[in-house]
Amino acid sequence: MARGPRRAAPSAHPWAEAGFGRAAEAYEVGRPGYPSAALDFIAARLELAPGRLVVDLGAGTGKLSRLLAATGARVIAVEPVSAMRQLMPAGIDAIEGTAEAIPCGAGSADAVTCAQAFHWFQPGTALFEIHRVLRPGGGLAIVTNVRNESDPLQRGFLDVLGRYRSHPSLEDASRPAALLAGDQRFAGAELRRFPHVHRVDADTFVAQAASESSVALLDDSARERALCDFRALIDGTDEIELHYVTEVVCASRREADGSVREMPPA
Numbered sequence: 001m002a003r004g005p006r007r008a009a010p011s012a013h014p015w016a017e018a019g020f021g022r023a024a025e026a027y028e029v030g031r032p033g034y035p036s037a038a039l040d041f042i043a044a045r046l047e048l049a050p051g052r053l054v055v056d057l058g059a060g061t062g063k064l065s066r067l068l069a070a071t072g073a074r075v076i077a078v079e080p081v082s083a084m085r086q087l088m089p090a091g092i093d094a095i096e097g098t099a100e101a102i103p104c105g106a107g108s109a110d111a112v113t114c115a116q117a118f119h120w121f122q123p124g125t126a127l128f129e130i131h132r133v134l135r136p137g138g139g140l141a142i143v144t145n146v147r148n149e150s151d152p153l154q155r156g157f158l159d160v161l162g163r164y165r166s167h168p169s170l171e172d173a174s175r176p177a178a179l180l181a182g183d184q185r186f187a188g189a190e191l192r193r194f195p196h197v198h199r200v201d202a203d204t205f206v207a208q209a210a211s212e213s214s215v216a217l218l219d220d221s222a223r224e225r226a227l228c229d230f231r232a233l234i235d236g237t238d239e240i241e242l243h244y245v246t247e248v249v250c251a252s253r254r255e256a257d258g259s260v261r262e263m264p265p266a
Contacts, residue, residue: 012080012098013120015167019213020060024083026216028061030208032145032198034115038246039067041192045250046111046139048073055109055133057099057126058117061087064143065094068113076109078102099126107135115143119170123179131185134253140186142176142249145196151243156233157209164226165214176249186251196244205240206231 011017020027048054050072056065059077066089069075078097079085088094097103099114099121112130114121130140147154180189200208209215209230215223234240 015213015217016120017081019216020081020211021083023211023213023216024061024081024087026207026210027084028063028087030200030204030206030211031060031063031116032196032208032242032244033063034067034143034145035194035196035246038143038192038194038196038248041194041248042068042113042141042143042250043071045190046113046141048111052110053108054111054113055102055104057102057112057114057130058120059088059092059094060084060115060117062089062092062094064113064115065089065092073111076104078104100129102129102133104133106132109133109138110135111139111141113141113143116145118142118144118176119172123175127179127183127185131253136253136255138253140180140251140253142180144171144176144247145244146247148195148243148245151241153233153240154242154244157230157242160226160229160233161209161212161214164218164222164229166217167214169214177247180249180251183251185254187254189249189251192248192250194246194248196246198242198244200240200242202231202234202237202240205234205242208242 048071052073054068054073055076055078057078059065059079061084062077065075065077069092075092077088077092077094079094080098085094095103112134149155177191180186206227209227215226
């Protein structure tokens, strides 16, 4: 695969670098995947199939990457945190990099995806880079598992998380759709929502809590207190269901960009 010239790449957000560096294994164990209906929509919208190349940004441990690979497309997983890359499944080409300096050549990708990571990006720079690596007409999908707050357990999870956060939340599920709708370099912005249920046992539930960067960055004693409070939410519960809404925002790189200037953000 053609890659761009070597240049100093921005590092990951410091909270992500430190938090996920400590909690990569908990992330792999505890975080939910994505519903099959959402994957079917992404595969159809991005025309994923053998012979196609998709770049998965902020790929983490490969939770979306492995599902994309099942379409037969070649997947390049771009992830800045080495502890996360080390847990990437076999068959996925995992490379170090960030969304702000994607290590791929211009027009080299048929599709770009991002799951559960867009809030860590510098959005203006990331969208410039995504536009650069996509071929004209190529597709972009941004995927987010949003906690369904009508679920009492999800409300409890967020309550405990709010009491212990070591840094504020950066997540704003509505932001990708608004950004793409207003960006002249992309066309056909579309938002779809899919119900999703993550069935876990108690240890997996606690691992999900431990995978939160704002929990992973706590000192040891505070972290242990937080995990005890998370475990208390499901004390005596044998079957645990966490309800989400999986939001997928898709758009396409315009075939011709008119007067949009090819200049990186300041």
